[in-house]
Every structure is written in structure tokens, then in C-alpha cells.
Amino acid sequence: MVDIVTDSCADLSPELISRFNIRVLPLQVFIDNRTIPDGSISPQELFNLVSKTGELPKTSAPSIKEFLEFFEPADEIIYIGISSKLSATLPNGILAAHQLPQKRIHIIDSKNLSTGIGLLVLKAAELRNQGWTADDIVREIQATVPRVHTSFVIETMEYLYKGGRCTALQAIVGSVLKIRPIIEVRPDGTLGVKAKIRGTRRKALDSMLEDFRSHLPYLDSHRVFVTHTGCDEDANYLAKAVQSMAPIEEICITQAGATISSHCGPDTIGILFIADPHLTTEA
Structure with a gap:
């Protein structure tokens, strides 16, 4: 095997x-x-x-x-x-x-x-x-x-910025207290800023959900992950919202390990899924 x-x-x-x-x-x-x-x-x-x-x-x-x-x-x-x-x-x-x-x-x-x-x-x-x-x-x-979509809300910029893992974030370090960035994994395997959400944390979470919704026509509904660094309530909120949007066969809620947590920091949370224009929700 x-x-x-x-x-x-x-x-x-x-x-x-x-x-x-x-x-x-x-x-x-x-x-x-x-x-x-x-x-x-x-x-x-x-x-x-x-x-x-x-x-x-x-x-x-x-x-x-x-x-x-x-x-x-x-x-x-x-x-x-x-x-x-x-x-x-x-x-x-x-x-x-x-x-x-x-x-x-x-x-x-x-x-x-x-x-x-x-x-x-x-x-x-x-x-x-x-x-x-x-x-x-x-x-x-x-x-x-290339069909895997990964994005997550960062609550504090300190870990990513000082860790040097995402240089695109430097432009928003000064406004960290007013803006919650949504970070995405880009097609080349690097990290970048997908959006800068002003306002509450819930607004940032809902922005990720709207992005997920935009992929529903070609979502692989077999499995979706909600992964976080210790914010169970938000993870349950996202998981329930995702399940209400599409008949996902399995939603897995996991906690990030020490390596990812070291670079992302507390209260980081993301939605991760596979989507492709060649797929349909019936696939």
C-alpha cells in the first residue's frame, strides 16, 4: 500500500x-x-x-x-x-x-x-x-x-509581521488596530492580503463567508475545513454558516498546530476548501 x-x-x-x-x-x-x-x-x-x-x-x-x-x-x-x-x-x-x-x-x-x-x-x-x-x-x-482556496482572518499582525512570512502586510501594520486583514494563499504558494476589513471581527468573518458563497457554483462539497488557533465560538459560527449554504458532506473543525500558530498568532481563523470552474455542486 x-x-x-x-x-x-x-x-x-x-x-x-x-x-x-x-x-x-x-x-x-x-x-x-x-x-x-x-x-x-x-x-x-x-x-x-x-x-x-x-x-x-x-x-x-x-x-x-x-x-x-x-x-x-x-x-x-x-x-x-x-x-x-x-x-x-x-x-x-x-x-x-x-x-x-x-x-x-x-x-x-x-x-x-x-x-x-x-x-x-x-x-x-x-x-x-x-x-x-x-x-x-x-x-x-x-x-x-491550484483548486485549493485558503484564507483566514488575522486578529493581530505581530506574529506574521515579525516572523517575516508576509511582506505584503507591512503596508498595513500601522493601522492594525483599525483593520482586520484577510490573508490568502496565492497560486504561487506565497501569502498576500486578500482584503482589509474595517469594523468588527464578525464583519471580517462574514466577509470570508461571502467569499465562500461566491464559489458555491463550482465547490467540491466533499469536505471543507474550518481551522483556527483557539477561537471555538467563531469556528462553530463559520461551520454552521457554511453548512447552511451547501450540502457539505464533511465539515472538519481543527486547531492549528504550533508552527502555523507561531506565525499567525491568537484568534486566527480560516475557511479552506476545494473549488474549480470545472466542478459543479453535484460533482
Whole structure:
């Protein structure tokens, strides 16, 4: 059986990881003089450490050695990883794969983050379970990469700005207290400002919902993610609103891991889905 693997930036819950038989390689977060594997600390615990230390977390990609060990258990592997424009994780995976010519290791750049990766990983696992070959899965997932839509509301700019992950945000740092930016993952795998919403947080959430509504004519209604860094009430609000708009087969609410939380900060929340003009709501 093809081994479907990813990194911890996919923000998949333990239940989903177990249900779909996925292996996950953790990134590392350094804070309070400690190196913490992603997946072993909650967003709230992380933010409490930021408040305690006054420092932002630093994150690091898995080393080539860690990838070599991670790839060892299987002979045929499909690794779907965080955008190569956002992390050294995927390039390290490629270098490791080159050192294992005896294995069939397929590496896919998700050009995404968080459960934007997760959508691709779960689709790959479902195709594997349906008996698809690795080559066919890779072709289908690569074709799906540009169809993944990821956007999220940022409550505080401090994490992204100081982390240097989204230079397009610099123009609005001065107005952070008046504007809630909606960040999107762009087709090339970078981050950018999709909208600057003036007013309440609910207005920003509703703006994301309107964007979701605009994709309904060609939405893949199989699965939608609502992913957040510790704002359960808002997550339930978005999930209920999404479900009321379309007959979504599965809405997954997940919390972001330590790596994504380190760069996005508290009360970040997003809607992530697959949509394509070639699809219809009946597909």
C-alpha cells in the first residue's frame, strides 16, 4: 500500500490522522529555551509562553536526517508538504528522497499551508483506499493543488509581521488596530492580503463567508475545513454558516498546530476548501 505522509503544518487532528492512516513529520518550535515538537503543545499553551517570555516562537524545518528516518518504513511514499515558498521543509524532503534511490518517493508541493495541505492529504488517502496507483494519485493531487482556496482572518499582525512570512502586510501594520486583514494563499504558494476589513471581527468573518458563497457554483462539497488557533465560538459560527449554504458532506473543525500558530498568532481563523470552474455542486 502506498504510504501517504505529510508534515505537521497540515494541521490535521489526531482523529483524522488515525482515520486515514497518515504519517506526520513534526516541525519544531523554539521558545522559552525549549525545543518543542509541533503537535505536542496547544495554541493556547504556546501563546501563554509568548506572554510569559515576551518573545515570539521560532520554527525550524525537519532536517534531511529526520526525513531519511521518516521515509524509511515504506518503499513507495507520497509526501505532500507545506509550500516551498514558506518553509525549507519540502526542499529538505526532496534532498532526502534523492539519497534513497531504491525507494519510490513522490513529493508534491502543496503550495499551501495548514489544512489547505490537509485537504490534499486526505484526498490522496481516499484515492489510495480506493485502489488508485501512486502515479495516478500524484497526477490527481497535482491537478488539485491550484483548486485549493485558503484564507483566514488575522486578529493581530505581530506574529506574521515579525516572523517575516508576509511582506505584503507591512503596508498595513500601522493601522492594525483599525483593520482586520484577510490573508490568502496565492497560486504561487506565497501569502498576500486578500482584503482589509474595517469594523468588527464578525464583519471580517462574514466577509470570508461571502467569499465562500461566491464559489458555491463550482465547490467540491466533499469536505471543507474550518481551522483556527483557539477561537471555538467563531469556528462553530463559520461551520454552521457554511453548512447552511451547501450540502457539505464533511465539515472538519481543527486547531492549528504550533508552527502555523507561531506565525499567525491568537484568534486566527480560516475557511479552506476545494473549488474549480470545472466542478459543479453535484460533482
